[in-house]
Amino acid sequence: MAQRGFWIPLSLILVFASFVSLWWPGPNYGTDFRGGTEVEVVFTKAVEAHTVRQTVESLGYQTPDVVQVQDVKSPSHFIIRVQEVSSVTDATKEQLKKALCLTTDAAAAVADEHACPSNARATEVTFSPGGDKISTRYDSTPDLEKIKEQVRSVGGINLRAAADNPQIVNQRDNHVEIQLQSKGDQLMDGLRDKLGADTVPAQPLKVEWVGPKAGKQLRDSARNSVAIAIVFIMLYLAFRFDLRFAPGVVVASVHDAMVIIGVFVVLRKEITVSTIAAVLTIVGYSMNDTVVIYDRIRENLSKHRGKSFWDIINMSVSETLSRTILTAGVTMLSMLAFFVWGTGVIRDFALAVVIGIVAGTYSSIYVAAPLTEWIDKRMTQRLGAKKKRPSGKRRAKAVTGKPAEAK
Known part of the structure; x- marks a missing residue:
């Protein structure tokens, strides 16, 4: 609690920067959310990324995305995305x-x-x-x-x-x-004509397409799913504990989601359905970690009635710290394995979860708990002010200096 003067402003800066990054430079939506055609292909000969991009542009596709997949077994492994979906106008x-x-x-x-x-x-x-x-x-x-x-x-x-x-x-x-x-078939035929049949395989690994309307619906559904999850978490905690504890978890969940999205925008990683799945996973993970601390706080409030809420929070965080480190550490190890040896979507999902574990563990201690203490202090102050406020005849006497007239 003594360090909150440093960590809370840092959290505010991170969340604000993440909000700004949504407009500039803006998220790099994947085909799921943007719409378009995606072709995953492994060339049989070594090909550079800029060569593939120039070839796709020469076929008449505007601003294609060419991403080289880090694959030791297949160094010429690429994902090619174009905005065109239908070959029939x-x-x-x-x-x-x-x-x-x-x-x-x-x-x-x-x-x-x-x-x-x-x-x-x-x-x-x-x-x-x-x-x-x-x-x-x-x-x-x-x-x-x-x-x-x-x-x-x-x-x-x-x-x-x-x-x-x-x-x-x-x-x-x-x-x-x-x-x-399809557009994928036409793209493969064009690559085969330009680069040669001995370089381009007969069939791609994968061809997917999403229409612009469906992409917009997926974006809206992804945003709504995160918002609905956070709302229901708040309702659960308000019922499970009391109203003082719910806002802390909600703010911590929003903090974790925004940090993940912000890091993906800064690193120019694609935001796909898998990214939203990782965000929802971390929202649940962070809530679980926060509930453990909250439960210990509630337990210590009844055991140590003479201590301040400040001391109770410090004591509760210290008592649950070993559990938090072990849980986060084991989960982090498994996700790091996916991140190091995984490819494509699996690696991006693992990256989002790794960032979320760090942000979720941190927010449970330095965001949710201090916010709960601040809300408790405000509620106590308001309750004390109401008790001191004169009412009825005493209020009239306090205002006029004379006793109130009998009705």
Whole structure:
């Protein structure tokens, strides 16, 4: 408690700096939150990161992200992210509908039987959100070769190479699925053309995409999940202990979450769903550590009634310090192992948890406990002021110097 004059201002500075970093330089959102296409690929030959970036830019992708994964076994291991998601624009969709003979005018369709035979005249055409899959339905058994010819007639559209593409997925209602090349497929083909088939593998390790709308929904859900978790923690502690203890845990949880986000922004690490999972983990971890100290404080308050709240906090922190060090130390060792030997998302998750363990342990001692003591002091002062405040006849006498008139 004697050191709180140094640590509390430091915490305020850290939290304020983290808030500022959300606007400048701003968080580096991953594909989960920003939207776009992510391709993870291991090149068969040594390739530099700037070469990969220049090649992707030459393919027409604006401001791509090229991240080299630290992998001893595969030194040319990269994650490539582009903002584009769908390979099919709205205008191209209309062209595809026309090419597939989708029409509401049955008479016009029958009149042009050569271009739109009945077994290649779609009655329904729908596109997947990523634009890499088309679902169509027909009145009669569809002619797959004719459908393939119709799709290829639209410029800029390429079918995914497969023996069963297009294919009938439901013969009862003549449901046909047509697979197109996705942005990931197009990116891999472009890299293969520019860098050579002996450098770019036939298949990437992973291809993922998230639409901009879905990315925004994920960001909102992530923010709400952290806020809801903190609110319910406050309600639990107010019920478990009393109102004096709840604000300390809430402030400590916000402090820990902001420190993790701030460090990720400063280090230009990507903030993804895994990062939010780490933040929620640390919020629970920090609350658990704080509750242990709070429980000892409550126990010592009943055992040492003659001591001040200041001394009770110091005593309680000292009594639980060995437990805190052992718990934090063991958890830290396991997370450090993931951080040192892990790769990609696992390493970033471990980094967030390591930062959170340090911040959570520190905030339980130097943020939550001193704030609880300050709230207790304020509540005691207000209670004392209410007891000293004159009321009724005594208040009237104190104000006028005369006894109050009888009613």
